[in-house]
Every structure is written in C-alpha cells, then in structure tokens.
Amino acid sequence: MCKYNVLRKGEKKCTRFRPLSFEVPKPLFPVAGVPMLQHHIEACAKVPNMKEILLMGFYQPNEELNRFLLNAQQEFKISIRYLQEYAALGTGGGIYHFRDQIVSGSPEAFFVMNADVCSAFPLEEMLSFQKEHGEPNSFVILGTTANRKQSMNYGCIVENEETNEVLHYVEKPSTFVSDIINCGIYLFSPDIFQHIGGVFQKNQEEMLLYSFDGEESTNGWHRAEAIRLEQDVFTALAGQGKLYVYKTLGFWSQIKSAGSAIYASRLYLNQYHKTHPERLATNKKGGPKISGNVYIHPTANIDPTATLGPNVSIGTGVTISAGVRVRESIVLHGANLQDHCCVLNSIVGWDSTVGKWARVEGTPSDPNPNDPLAKMDSETLFREGKLTPSITILGCNVTIPSEVIILNSIVLPHKDLNRSFKNQIIL
Template sequence: MSEAELQGMENSAQDVEGPKASREALEFLDSIDLKELQHCLFSDALLTVSDTGRELGEFTITVQNANYDSQPCYHVHANSHGSIDNIPCGTSVTAYISTKLETLEQSHHEYVTLQDHLLDRKSQMVRRGDQLLVNKVVTEREDVKRQTITFPLSSLEGFVSEASNLLIQRILAQQKRIPENMVFLTLDTETNITLSTYKGLGQKQQMVGQECMEVFGIERTVDSIEDVPAAWHCYFLSDGHLASRVQVGSPVTMRLTQVPLQMGGDDKDKKAVFEKKPLVWEEDMQLCSKFLDTKEALKADHASYVRQHPDLKALLADFLQFLLLRKPDDIREKREDYDELVTQEYLTTIFTQDLQCITCSGPVITMLKTVILIGGPQKGTRFRPLSFEVPKPLFPVAGVPMLQHHIEACAKVPNMKEILLIGFYQPNEELTRFLSCAQQEFKIPIRYLQEYAALGTGGGIYHFRDQILSGGPDAFFIMNADVCSEFPLPDMLDFQKEHGDTHNFVILGTTANRKQSMNYGCIVENQQTHEVLHYVEKPSTFVSDIINCGIYLFTPEIFQHIGTVFQKNQQDMLLEEQTNGWHRAEVIRLEQDIFTALAGQGKLYVYKTNRFWSQIKSAGSAIYASRLYLNQYHKTHPERLATNEDGGPKISGNVYIHPTANIDPTAVLGPNVSIGTGVTIGAGVRVRESIILHGATLQDHSCVLNSIVGWDSIIGKWARVEGTPSDPNPNDPYAKIDSETLFREGKLTPSITILGCNVNIPSEVIILNSIVLPHKDLNRSFKNQIIL
C-alpha cells in the first residue's frame, strides 16, 4: 500500500499577524454566565431529509457536565450520519469546552465512503501549555497526508471551535438577539485561522411534527482563505432546542420531527376540557391501551430526567451520609423521614424506586434497550457463497431470518423500548423490508445504524452512544448476531439485581470442553460471587472452561470505560509516527480492550447458562443452529412445526415447511429440515438435515442430505446431493461445533454441501462434500471440490 505522508511538519503562527476577533465578540463571551450555560445541557435529535422529503440519516447533539484535568467543563458530542445517493457519509465532533467557552480538546471527523475508495478527514485539537496543537490526517484512497500545526493561545482570543459554536448558538437562541459586529476566530477546512460571524434571521413559524412552532433563526458564516465562505441557517425553539439546520446550497436539511418533552405551553396549568363521546367497548379498550402505552413511555423518559435533578441527587446523598454515620438497625423506617421531603407524588415514586437499590433486593429497571451487532460484508466470509445473495444476519435459520430469533427474545423482555442494529452493511432492500416486517410483528421500534467502517464491538456502540442513551435507558443488552441461543435475557436481569449494584456488567457464559475453550474468550470467575477475575480472548493455552457467549448486559456507565480507552488511543495517536494511529483510536474491542481491563475490579460478572448456545460462523453451523431452534419450537412455537397429516408428506422429527411450498405426499422430510417459500418437492424425494431455500425445485426421487440448497436451484430426478455433518461430539455434553478451516493438508475439509443461488444439478448426478458457486449448470458428478 502506497502512502504519501507529511510528518513532522509544524507550521507556527507566532510571527504572523493574523485576523482578530471583534470587541463585541469578546464582550459577548465575557458576558455569558454559568446559569445560561446550564440551560444548554440537553440533547437534540433531528432527521436528515432530502429536498424531496426522503429520510437520509440522523443528526444528534448532546451537551453534558464533565471534568477535564479535574476542572469542571462541558462535554459536547455531535454526530451526523447517513447516506446520500447511497453513499455513506457523516461528521462527528467530540470536545471538552471550558466554562469560558475555551476549547480544551476537540476531535473532528468527516468521511465519505465511495464505492472504490474512502475520503476521510480527521483533526485533533488539544491545548498544550500556551499553545493550541492541531493534528490533521487526510486519507484519500491509499494516500495519507498528515500535518501538525501549532497556534499560540495569545493569538486565539475570541476563538470558536465547532463544538463551542453549538453552545454559542443555543445561548443566542435563548436570548433571541444577536449583537452587531460579532466576529469570532475559527478554523476553516484547511486549518487556516479565519473569521466567523453570526447574523439574526428573525422569527418565523415552522412545523415540528404536527405542531406549528415559533422559531428564531441564526446564520453562521465561516470565511475561507482558499475557498468560498460557508454559511449555515439554523432555527431554534424558544428554549434553545434546534428545530432545523441547513448548509446554504446543500440539498439536505436536518429537521426536528417531535416537540421535545421539556417544551410546554403557557397554559400548562389549565385543565383541558374534552368533549365526552360514548364509544363502543372495543374502541374504548383500544384507546385505553394506546394511552397507557404512551403514558408508560413518557413516564420512563421523565423518570430518567428526574433522577438527574440536582435536588434529588442531594437528597439521596444526604440519606446515604445518614446511613454511614448513624448505621440504623432498620433502614426502611428512616426512609419515611426523607420521603416527606419529596412532596410530588410522582417524584416520591421515583425516589422510592432509587432507594430500593439500598434497602431492597436490587435496582428497578424501568427502561431497556438492545443493540445487535450485525457486522458487515467483510465479515462472515466463511458463510460464502450464501452471503453473496443476502446479508448473513438475514439468512433463514429454522424458517426465519437469523436476526429474528434475537429480536423475538428481546421483545418478550418487559420494559424493552427499542432495538438498534449496528453494522456497516450498505442499506439494502432486504434489510429495509426485514426491519419493517419485524416492527409490525413485534410492536417495538427497530432501527439500523450504519458505521462508516468496521469499528469493532466496542467502537461501534461508542460511536452511536447518543442513540443508545436516547430516552435514558437504565440498562441495555449487547448481542452478536452470529450466535444461536435460547437468549436467557430475563435471567441475566435477575442475576444483576441479585448483586444489588446497578453499575455491574454481566457477560453470558457457558461451559466448553478444555480443547475447544481456547477458540473463544475464556473467563476465570470467583465461584462464590461469579465475579470475573480474569479474561483472555482466544488464549494459546488453557485458561478456563467458561467461555464468552457474545451476549452482554451493560449499564450506561460502560461508556465511561470505553471512553477511557478511546481517549488513551487518541493520546497515543498524537505521539506515534505511524499513519494508522487514527484508525486504531476508533477501533475498540469489548473483549480485548474492555473486559480484560475490567476483570478483577468488582465490575464484571458472568452468568452461566446450561441452555443451548452455538456460534453461526460457517454454513455448516447454520444447519446445526437450525436443529437447535427447531427443537426449541416445541415449547415456544409448536405451530411452526409440520405434522403428519392425511394427504401430506411423511414427517420425521422436527421440520419447518413454509405454507407456500408445494410438496408431494410421497416425499419424506426430516429430521431437522427447513423448507423455504415457493419450494417445489416432487414424488419420492428424501430430505434430511438440510435447508432448502426460496424457489428451489427438488425433482422426483432426488435425495438431499446434510446440505443447503440455494435460492431457485434445481436438483434433477434421481440426483443425490450429500454432505458430511459438522455436529459437535454427541458424547461430550460441553462440546461445541468446530469452525473447520476450508482446507486441511491441501485438501478440502469434508463438510456439508452448499449449492449457491440458481444452481442446476442434472438428473442421476451425485454431488458430495462440495461447494458450488451461484449460477452454475453442472453436467457431471463432483466430490470434495469447490466448483467455481
């Protein structure tokens, strides 16, 4: 790989007389007080839409209290991601801003992922003594350009970064006025010091969801030394929430689609008068159900907000101090004194719930989310050629897409409010259709968040942390898409409650035999408390027979630990000379980077399950996973299993048959067979331990054993398609399925037979232990071959 590097290049601006901020801008910065800044601590979430109204992505801004070098400051995180003309693109800004709106540290990242190359711009800004250090990396295809620039702080009076600009605009929006001649310093896209101005656009009416709201407009213009100036028009609600944002000349707009909960009318204390209208009982019950669902959702959001209220925090801290000093015999009696201080009924309920963490058996979980990591096309290569036609997470296992088993398990968990899929697949028709159908079936919001690149199991969730934390979940599950399990999610929640600490994290573990355990993440636990004492990912020697199942229960505190790793990676990046340091800063692995560090600190616990579990890495493991799920259908979905009926095929064991399949009554199916949509099976056909995909045809007296028959493939009369099963050792209760290498000693490893899409097998031909790529017309028998 060729790399064009500009390293060690330091351009000092000390001797250059540059632009200056105006007196009005400096006076404005001095006039801002802490109360105004405290009113800016909230989150915005907008949709990115095209000029035709088509949804393209999302835009979020979050401002929170933080500490930097033990000093109070504000943490600003803004993230815009989406796809324009099917080209993924995005911008993210993460910064620490002082109470005087000085930029202490900022990371700025822009990317556009084209089909043949990546255009990527990253900049890291940090204060070092009396200077501002800016590191810049621009990647285009295989060329990497690095530049380091230093600016003396004495020349940056009135400097505004992208992050501090977000705070300034919120303050201006709340003041509803912009002083004349307010000119600040900033950086343009080429890292030149230039000028930035603000101008009022007045007030107007704008639709926010179904409501017409009054908004105040601000135009921000950034000059450029080498290019034309750039301008943005932003409109804000009265409390500073962003209602819309557009760059002048851009075809896309960020729009607020729902009025924030904090907004309220002037007549909020007046009781609304509703027209009483008699309804038939069916309508009445339906309206009641919708009302209760909405009420519970709002209560969950409000409860999270109230818990962050400083008065409630002080009250809880006072109560804890009392317990430490007085050590009363009965804690619950003493709670009554503090309950009286909270007069509002709803606040009392929340206070009581929080105190249950101290006085009762465990914490109360009022809101949950789930994140499913689905990877991308560069992952799951062992699943080819099946993943050529459909993303691996959507491959049907036991008659339904692999992901549906995860979603179904999550939907059964009480207080589950949203499911997020994170991966780097391009948005496609199959994924969109699946999400739409799953939302309708399970009545739960499901969204796909696309990474701009593979960021690792920890980097992806950290990149989208604002989306995960939106609404204030108390905890959330992380699940890898390529696992097959009974998903004991309620048991994991109960396990966490038993330990009585809402800040604990839980790994789902199971037992493997000694040899196979080294292929997984290995966990050493305290057998009494189940705390994780030591964690090693895929060790070279035996460590433990408890392995990581790829399913986790986290609380929001996990992002502090991931953020520590991210900041460390960034600091290392500033010091190292290698050009791939930027990429390593964003790639974070939960297993190697987080679990290894948390082990032995009293934060990480393992819940061991004896229920079924398996990875789905290869096509052979899909048949084994199908068997496990078909067995589970006996107690969860018996209606999905075929039965022997008059005039129907003979069923042996667990078999799934889609209603649209056409099967001759003389066929014999099972055990462990899944028949997809539109499949045709002729007379005398025998199918066992196999998956037959959509539109396939098995002509009379053909035989399919231990195989996957691809979409629209045809197997001729009296043909035989057979593979070698790759099941775990049935005599070892802890054995797992082996992910065999494709070749061993120069020969193809015997495994199941796979026919890709639209493969034609002629009559009286035998295909044994072979992989046939899509769109092949065979004319003879094959054994132990890959047919290209």
C-alpha cells in the first residue's frame, strides 16, 4: 500500500506569529526542541508503507528550509519535497493544483495535515478507522471535543453517533453547533479530487458569469483555484455517506500565535515520555535542578545552580548563569540568561540577553498548568482581531537590563530596553 502525506505550511503571512516569524518561517519554529514541522514528519515516518512527504505552501523556499528538508530526509529515510504554490490557493486549491504529483505513485490513500497543529497524530488509527467505517474510498476528518465557547472558533462536526458519518459541517459558526471540532488532519482517497474539481468548475462558471455581467475579478483566473477544504468541500460532502470523523482522545492544539507555542511545547514535552525519552533532561550530579519536563540542547551551557522546569525548552548555544529560574518557557538559540534572572511563561528570542536579577514574566492563558493535557482555546490571545498579550515574547537580539521587570509584553527585535514595561508592545 502506497501512501503520501501532504503538509500544508500554514498561514500566508504568519502575522499572529510575529515577532518570531520575522526570523524563521513559522513551520520551522522550534517547539519542544525541534522544528514544528518535524513533529509531523516523525509521525508520518512511522506509518507503514509511507512513500513520500510533500510540503505545500506559498513560502519562497530559502536556505534554512532546504537545509531542514535535506536533514529530515537523511534522518527519516523518506523522500520529502517542497512544492511552492504560485499564489495562496487554500488547502483544497493547493492539493488540487498538485494533484498529479500526489497521485503519481497510485496511492490508495494520503494524509493532509495543517502545519500549525500540535497533536499526537494518530495516523495509523485513522487508517484502521477508514477500513472499519465506510467504504475504502471514504474520507476521514480527525476530530476532538471542545467546550461550547471554544467550539465556535473551529470547524464544527455533527456526526451520526452509530456510524461516525459526518452529517453536517460548519466552519466557525456564530452559534453553538457541536462540541466535536475539526483538528485539521485528514485522510483522503484520490476520489477527493473529483469533489474538489467540482468546486473548481463551479468557481470557473461563476467567474464567467461575472465577466458576462461586465464585472472584472481582481484576482483573475486565480480565483477559481482558491479552494478551502472546510467551507467549500466538507460542507457539501456532509451527509452524503462519504465523510467520517475519527475522534481522538489524545492531545491537540493549534499553534496560531507565538503564545500558543508555549502550550504546544508543554504537550510535546509530555509526549516525549513515550516517544522520545532521550530528549527529556534529568537531574544529574553537577547539573542544574530539573523540575518536570525539560528539553535542553546538548550545546547549551547551564550553571548547576540554575533551576529549570516544568515545561521548558532550551535551544542551541544558550547560556544560563548562576541562580537562574526558568519555568513554562522557550529559550531560543544563543540567548544569554544572566545571574539570578527569572523567566516565566515567556519566549526569549534568538541571541537575546536577560540581565542580572531581571524578571521576564507572562501570565499563562491556559486553564490548568498542572495538567499537560488540559485543552486551551488557542484564540484567547486574540479578541476582536486585536492582540492581547498574556505571555512575554522577546524578539531576536533584545537586551533586557539588570534589575528590571518585563511583564505581559512583546518586544520587537533589536531593542535595548532601559526600564521596566508592563502590558505593552514595544516597537
């Protein structure tokens, strides 16, 4: 059995992920010590008979992405290619545009996964579910449950409880529809392209109608290929006996914002007990005090009097000096945490410095920091389209002077601060 995996690379501009996306494409941002995309690739590589992984997106490939793909191919011994869209086509439009490459190996099925999701990725379970529920050519959505308020931020699924068939699908409804939400991970047979093609044909006909009416489309013929799987395809497929939902009991979250990366890091660190115990730091003689789940890159230099954890990720070349306290945070490449500083619920950017006795602190927005599987509404950092900082984020090459406090603030790259700040975005 041949299978492909198609990873969508997420948002076109990644504005919610600023200032961190200024330095690295969002899908390559390190979460729990490895690039966000690597978690997807590791899960795919475990699926029997997985033939190839295709990454699709509108990003211009650069040296960093090419290096990541080369290293991932060598590590996981699987073909990985990046296919760049000529325009932002949406999830449905992207896979339809590259459908010839997806079906070139005559796969029986293929996965489509959004890059900005954090999950246990129950891919083999989805395959078994597809065989047990519905026809071999049926389509499967990975779903999970949310509370009534959270559910309205996602695609909502109404299912037949006996057969798990999707009877009704609504993307981000204005009122409560269902507590089963779409996780952005799908299992398709090649038949899906017939349904996407129907949407493409309809879009073309509508464009012709606009031209006959004397109206010009600002997007030209690109508009016909811009297809959203959720709104344009799933809504029409629901109730036709082709679309099913597999509900996972494992963890899941979106990584829409920089703040939600800390929550995702916690989930992956907790999973490492089963999947990668070697990535978790332990208390050793002459080493720092480790509390809970902590990832430390081997190149980091950490004073034995420092205390790290729970839920901390320390990147390459980081220096952590005497008496430092880090909790619920991500510390990125080359950062320098000086004597007795404190970093809580924060992201410290590349090559940034936190001075002696300084305090960099955010307020956790998730419901229960003691429960690594507690679900969080990843939209809580954004209300009515405006950013509401609840964690502290230091961009690249930021310097925090000694004995100051940075609380619930976002600091853009290359800033040398000279005083304390609270609840601000520092441009």
